[in-house]
Amino acid sequence: MNDDLRGAAIRVERPAKTLRELALDKVREAIVNGYFRPGDRLVERDLCAQLGVSRTIVREVLRHLESEGLVANLPNKGPIVALLDLGEAKQIYEIRGALEGMAARLCAEQGNPAIADALDKSLQDIRNSYQDKDMPGVLAHTSSFYQTLFSMVDRHVAWGVVNLLTVRINHLRSMTIKTENRGVQGPAQMARIVDAIRRGDGPGAYQAAMDHVASAGAIAEAVLSGQQSID
Amino acid sequence: MNDDLRGAAIRVERPAKTLRELALDKVREAIVNGYFRPGDRLVERDLCAQLGVSRTIVREVLRHLESEGLVANLPNKGPIVALLDLGEAKQIYEIRGALEGMAARLCAEQGNPAIADALDKSLQDIRNSYQDKDMPGVLAHTSSFYQTLFSMVDRHVAWGVVNLLTVRINHLRSMTIKTENRGVQGPAQMARIVDAIRRGDGPGAYQAAMDHVASAGAIAEAVLSGQQSID
DNA sequence: ATAAGTATCTTGGTACGCCATAATACGGCT
């Protein structure tokens, strides 16, 4: 295994990114950070022009995003940015609660102090970003917090699921974290998770993770139902 | 709303299936039931010939399956049927346990007798299929059992996740159900789920669902690690 | 003013061609 790591360290980091992957990331990012709004039509040829790639690529990208749930395809009308309804958002928060709770419990049961330390580090990054009012930073570090949670117990499949679901509610996330008090309450709740993990308290970690997602979900629900009249 | 339903009832059920969707289903099915084996190369131009569609379609299909995790893309070599390693399979069973447990708990808390009745119906179908040694039927009705579990509490997102993960372990499923005793033990465990739901026992339903998946996972693990030397 | 017909937009789908790269086969050189 040491050999493996050494081999991996030496391996040349070639870009290897195919044009399609580049385009995929671009479009996904454009949707996630609101350049394309929910309901917007995604006209293939327009995207070709904007991305500077051929229709072949654009079509593959749209299919991919469709299967991720970020794009919906209206029959005979074409792809649009998927609309997020309240019920679906609540379900996504619920699933995240179940999986993040599971990961937190496993972390606690692992009994490895390095886990809590790594999480604390991410948590501090989050606090700093809040202080700097760097909202993209908050999101990125929150993501990294949870990635740590999953990867420390080798649950990359669950992490993949959470990640997949999370992009679909990304614009909600960016609204919840701007909520009054969230800059204090959020990190505090995450600290509870870390504490429980450090104590080796599995059920406590599970509950703390569930609570954190639940409160984020509640804020999102308020935001979304308040906004519904606007859309 | 009554008007809506009436309108929907009248609506002509057109096939509407696009060629791409047809091809997608065909290839997915071919992978799932073993026509293409894990590790097999999926040569685009060959698939074109076999499916009778253009390369554009084939590529879109491959991308879609790639994002489903059924197909892996080796850089500079092309797509192959994804290999399933033991760790990943265990993670998938674990996630299913968490989500199916959640759904079972929600069903129990719903307190609607119709739920248990519908589940019993699926369960009886499973028993019959076992008796007829109709293994594809067992799989189909098991799937329908769980679909009921999720749809009765309107958790179609979670159902989608479970479904997505399940196709990746489909060949494992078809091996576990053939295991000695599984024809008795499996339905018995599922009956425990239904009973707990009928009693309105949320935690009991959760635990019963977890147990069922866990035992399926254990069998799969045995099968997979025994088989590893063969592959 | 309205209904019918028409043009346009856009996707679904096909065919073909080009290039880059990896693997393999081949042929010449020592």
Place this chain on the structure above:
DNA sequence: AGCCGTATTATGGCGTACCAAGATACTTAT
């Protein structure tokens, strides 16, 4: 005989052009 460099092949990545059909917007004729 064995090795090395080159030609060929297989295949994916990507682009372009084209057609059919459904949806929509627009005109026009009555």
